[in-house]
Amino acid sequence: MATDPFDPAAFRALGHQIIDLLTDHLAATATGLGKVLDLPPPDQRLASVAELDGRGGNDPVHWVKRLLAESNHLHDPRYMGHQVSAPLPMLALFEAVGALLNNGMAVYEMGPVQTAMELRALQWMARVLGMPAASDGVMTSGGSLGNLTALLAARQRHGDAWQKGGHDFCVLASEQAHYCVDRACRILGLSDQGLVTIPVDAQFRMRHELLPAAIEQARRNGRTPIAVVASACSTATGSFDPINAIADVCQQHDLWLHVDGAHGAAYALSPSLRPLLAGIERADSVVFDAHKMLQTPALVTGVLFRSAASCAAVFTQQASYLFAKKAEVEWWNRGHRTIECTKRAMGVLLYVAVAVLGEDRLRQDLERGVALARALAARVRGDAAFELAVEPQCNIVCFRHRPRDIAGSALDAHNASIRVRLLAEGTFYIVQTTLPQGVFLRTTLMNPRTTEADLDAMLAAVRSAAS
Ligand SMILES: Cc1ncc(COP(=O)(O)O)c(C=O)c1O
Structure with a gap:
């Protein structure tokens, strides 16, 4: 590598080498003849990666080759494991563009066009889901953070819990809900009884008819139910909770309906699969991972809110060095709405995927x-x-x-x-x-x-x- 790491000519030469290696990788993984994954015991792998001695001088191409050889190959047709996409190769190039520009997403000035593209990508997600035009959303690093963000909004409806807390709240979800829902409740400080789990039927869907009794029981236990989380779908078996029936219960009991559509929300794009999500348009909030089913690299998560006001109210906090005005009046400063301050310009990836490939x-x-x-x-x-x-x-x-x-x-x-x-x-x-x-x-x-x-x-x- 050139002594000046910012030398454009050296960058170009290295870039061409890396593109060639990535292209060969893409071609090789298509054959399905190599290994999807080479998995020695973790200690053996750790021993094979030298400790950093701080001296530098390593060849970057060597590390690209090692990464390609020693990773899990999601583009191999025999990769059928976890719900992470084999990303569109074009988007790997946009990742490089984004990494070089390094425009964070807390305030408009730090990522001008990225902010606009993120908002357009969120509007597209909301339209696909059938949410109202007045909805708003944010992008977060993953569905786990997205579910936490949505539940913070649900809590905020109850007397500014952001300022005052509220440890006697609880959330209801099926026993098959992703573990991050339980985690989110504990992060909210709701402790052991913060998540009330509802049994599932033989197809692993929430038994919605048990919800009213569970709500009453939670109240008798001194808890105030604030939200129901419907899984669309559950992680283990891909089962879709009956959203419409759950929405009816939420309406009757004045509860926030959150749909964890990290995996399945994308099916709203397909008229034949959309019935799995019937009722999702009634949700107060939805989590929608593009890095699962829309072929973007990880992580690209949309958190959509039915009401722009509840999206803006989640983090009601002053940070005068960043924000001059309130969230409601500044759609362009996205940091008002997320836990993250500096954040990858992830909306670009979804925007480009839809703009280039089409629905x-x-x-x-x-x-x-x-x-x-x-x-x-x-x-x-x-x-x-x-x-x-x-x-x-x-x-x-x-x-x-x-x-x-x-x-x-x-x-x-x-x-x-x-x-x-x-x-x-x-x-x-x-x-x-x-x-x-x-x-x-x-x-x-x-x-x-x-x-x-x-x-x-x-x-x-x-x-x-x-x-
Ligand atoms: C239903 C569901 N919710 C949430 C998550 C967590 O999403 P992420 O891995 O993007 O944090 C997953 C991940 O598999 C999931 O399947």
């Missing part, structure tokens, strides 16, 4: 993922050696290998060991989840490169690992 292309990929999930479920159902946990409602499929002579904890250990073997081979990346029936293998089919042939190969690999 149709994104919709097709969403529908394709669900079609693949149905195809996988059909294969699992048709093979006596496998068991489907639940009929997939979207692109998440949970199944297990079930030899006739194994049950209970031995069956759990059997399936867990199948995954250990697959990880050791590195040819497929699938994950696992524990449901009331036991341990299941879990796949999320959101990689546009995955085909039905890859599903067949994955099931064959599971069978072989099982034997």
